[in-house]
Amino acid sequence: MKIIYLFLTLFLVSPFFSTSQTGETTPIKLDKISDNLYQIFGGRGANGGMYIGDNEVLIIDSKMDKTSVDGIYEAVKKITNKPISILVNTHSDGDHINGNQYFPESVTIIGHENCRKEFLLPQRDGSASIWQSSEMLRFVPKVTFNDKMRIHLGSKTIELYYFGVGHTTGDIVLYFPDEKTAFIGDQVFFGRPQLIHSYKGGNSFEHVKTTQKMLAAVNAEKFCSGHAEIKFRMDMENHIKEITAFQQKIKTMVNSGKTMEETKSAFEQNEARLVESVYNEIKAMKQ
Ligand SMILES: [Zn+2]
Numbered sequence: 580m581k582i583i584y585l586f587l588t589l590f591l592v593s594p595f596f597s598t599s600q601t602g603e604t605t606p607i608k609l610d611k612i613s614d615n616l617y618q619i620f621g622g623r624g625a626n627g628g629m630y631i632g633d634n635e636v637l638i639i640d641s642k643m644d645k646t647s648v649d650g651i652y653e654a655v656k657k658i659t660n661k662p663i664s665i666l667v668n669t670h671s672d673g674d675h676i677n678g679n680q681y682f683p684e685s686v687t688i689i690g691h692e693n694c695r696k697e698f699l700l701p702q703r704d705g706s707a708s709i710w711q712s713s714e715m716l717r718f719v720p721k722v723t724f725n726d727k728m729r730i731h732l733g734s735k736t737i738e739l740y741y742f743g744v745g746h747t748t749g750d751i752v753l754y755f756p757d758e759k760t761a762f763i764g765d766q767v768f769f770g771r772p773q774l775i776h777s778y779k780g781g782n783s784f785e786h787v788k789t790t791q792k793m794l795a796a797v798n799a800e801k802f803c804s805g806h807a808e809i810k811f812r813m814d815m816e817n818h819i820k821e822i823t824a825f826q827q828k829i830k831t832m833v834n835s836g837k838t839m840e841e842t843k844s845a846f847e848q849n850e851a852r853l854v855e856s857v858y859n860e861i862k863a864m865k866q
Pocket residue numbers: 670672746765805
């Protein structure tokens with residue numbers, strides 16, 4: 580009986596079981612959005628994407644290990660003979676970038692200027708970045724941009740945008756005008772609390788502004804993100820409403836003198852990290 584109880588407890592609390600996209604390896608699967616644009620599911624790490632240009636292929640995010648990258652290559656080969664020439668990192672989190680090192684060096688890696696900086700920051704536990712050695716620096720984004728960039732793959736154009744700080748300081752949007760589809764990395768989480776990496780400079784209040792800017796600037800109908808199925812404009816707007824209400828509730832608690840622990844206890848357990856970020860941001864704004 581005790582063993583069963585222990586197992587159930589482990590099952591309920593262990594992140595291994597609850598985050599299948601980062602904890603388990605499933606076969607790579609390409610889901611078609613158009614003849615040119617696909618979402619990449621499976622493998623170890625976050626969802627990514629593939630775009631077939633006139634003569635070459637662009638990949639969005641690299642997952643976490645060699646098996647996943649080999650799987651991406653195999654899956655792409657089944658659809659097109661065109662070579663993969665560009666890899667775009669939506670931001671600097673491990674489940675989107677660790678696979679960079681398994682791409683051939685001939686592939687050009689692109690990311691935001693701040694994303695490149697975050698590659699080289701110490702890790703959350705304070706240890707040095709694994710990307711600092713000259714061997715690994717080859718797989719850190721080689722081409723970076725600040726506000727906007729276009730990639731022309733023959734007759735096709737992809738628009739890259741930066742709308743500001745949020746989940747991290749270097750999250751970008753890839754917009755595919757023909758498909759009216761945006762790949763937004765982890766800028767918005769659905770069905771689980773938003774992750775804000777405060778230790779990288781992420782900020783929940785900036786996240787709201789950045790997401791609003793994104794919705795105003797990009798005419799996307801579909802939104803592909805790192806840890807969810809395709810979402811729509813309405814889902815994005817709902818997310819903004821929900822996180823704004825979440826922040827407001829914490830603001831009220833801070834104003835009435837509640838401690839961090841008291842505030843956390845008014846929320847679900849899995850929201851503790853977001854409560855901590857928002858609480859600290861509100862305290863910092865008051866100073
Ligand atoms: Zn992320």
